Amino acid sequence: MSAAIFEVYVPETGELVSDAAAEQELLASITHLGIAAHPDDLEIMAIDGILKGYAKGGSVFGGVVLTDGRGAPRAGKFAAWSDDQLAALRKEEQKTAARIGRYGALVFMNYASQDIRQRNAVVQSLASLLIMARPCWVYTHSLLDSHPTHTAAAWRVIQALRGLPAAMLPERVFGCEVWRGLEWLPERFRIAFDCSERLELQRELLKVFGTQVESGKRYDRAIPGRRAANATMDEPNAVDNARAVAYAMDLNPLARDKTLSPRVYLREILTEFEQTALSPLPDDA
Numbered sequence: 001m002s003a004a005i006f007e008v009y010v011p012e013t014g015e016l017v018s019d020a021a022a023e024q025e026l027l028a029s030i031t032h033l034g035i036a037a038h039p040d041d042l043e044i045m046a047i048d049g050i051l052k053g054y055a056k057g058g059s060v061f062g063g064v065v066l067t068d069g070r071g072a073p074r075a076g077k078f079a080a081w082s083d084d085q086l087a088a089l090r091k092e093e094q095k096t097a098a099r100i101g102r103y104g105a106l107v108f109m110n111y112a113s114q115d116i117r118q119r120n121a122v123v124q125s126l127a128s129l130l131i132m133a134r135p136c137w138v139y140t141h142s143l144l145d146s147h148p149t150h151t152a153a154a155w156r157v158i159q160a161l162r163g164l165p166a167a168m169l170p171e172r173v174f175g176c177e178v179w180r181g182l183e184w185l186p187e188r189f190r191i192a193f194d195c196s197e198r199l200e201l202q203r204e205l206l207k208v209f210g211t212q213v214e215s216g217k218r219y220d221r222a223i224p225g226r227r228a229a230n231a232t233m234d235e236p237n238a239v240d241n242a243r244a245v246a247y248a249m250d251l252n253p254l255a256r257d258k259t260l261s262p263r264v265y266l267r268e269i270l271t272e273f274e275q276t277a278l279s280p281l282p283d284d285a
Contacts, residue, residue, distance in 0.1 A: 009106040011098040026105050030062035033135035037153040038069040039094040040209040045176030046139035048193035050101050060104035067111050075215040097208045117152040126160035135170050142175035142249050161255040173255045174248035182247035186272040189250050196243040
């Protein structure tokens with residue numbers, strides 16, 4: 001079982017923070033915090049926070065990457081790379097994205113994927129970081145994501161939040177789409193983020209991850225396409241109100257109610273979706 005090595009990177013200076021007081025001050029400036037399983041997930045799921053931080057206006061985005069992504073599939077010029085080589089390059093790619101996106105801070109927790117799924121110290125590490133940062137909004141993975149490390153990461157975030165005093169909880173907690181779109185969620189569970197601004201920046205952030213894009217995972221095409229499709233396909237009886245939209249599920253109920261089972265919450269969502277999906281059928285169908 002791996003131990004996490006907590007690293008805080010400052011994109012503005014390109015350096016790691018080594019002083020505890022400076023680390024506390026930096027993290028306390030974060031208003032919008034993305035907590036992702038792997039390098040490149042932040043740029044897919046937390047684009048709303050990234051855009052808010054880029055535009056400033058009092059918002060500062062910070063990103064947390066739980067694992068080093070060493071187990072990712074690879075092809076092309078990366079096919080023969082070792083796990084260590086891949087992990088090192090993916091970290092550098094993530095740092096580059098943070099600089100381009102003007103993130104206020106980037107935290108590497110350096111866990112292995114199995115650690116996220118087996119819990120160990122992940123929840124405690126996240127709780128400590130959340131106490132230092134006290135973000136207003138938290139973006140993490142959807143509990144309906146098809147990647148098991150993503151769903152495990154989302155649950156660890158919820159567990160960490162449940163351990164905090166009520167006064168320290170963020171205003172909003174979002175479970176964002178990566179390996180499963182969320183356009184189908186019933187309206188009361190679904191949050192839509194208008195991502196129509198800075199479309200070229202969004203593409204640039206995704207192109208940074210050459211270890212994935214050049215290995216055949218064309219996030220630089222798929223994610224802008226998904227956001228554009230979300231904007232157009234949201235409402236069949238209205239014209240488009242946005243050029244790009246990203247969706248998330250509302251995780252506030254799970255973060256605030258320690259007695260609410262995630263399975264119960266997800267069944268409630270799926271039951272309502274079933275009712276919503278069946279309701280347009282003609283009476284004789």
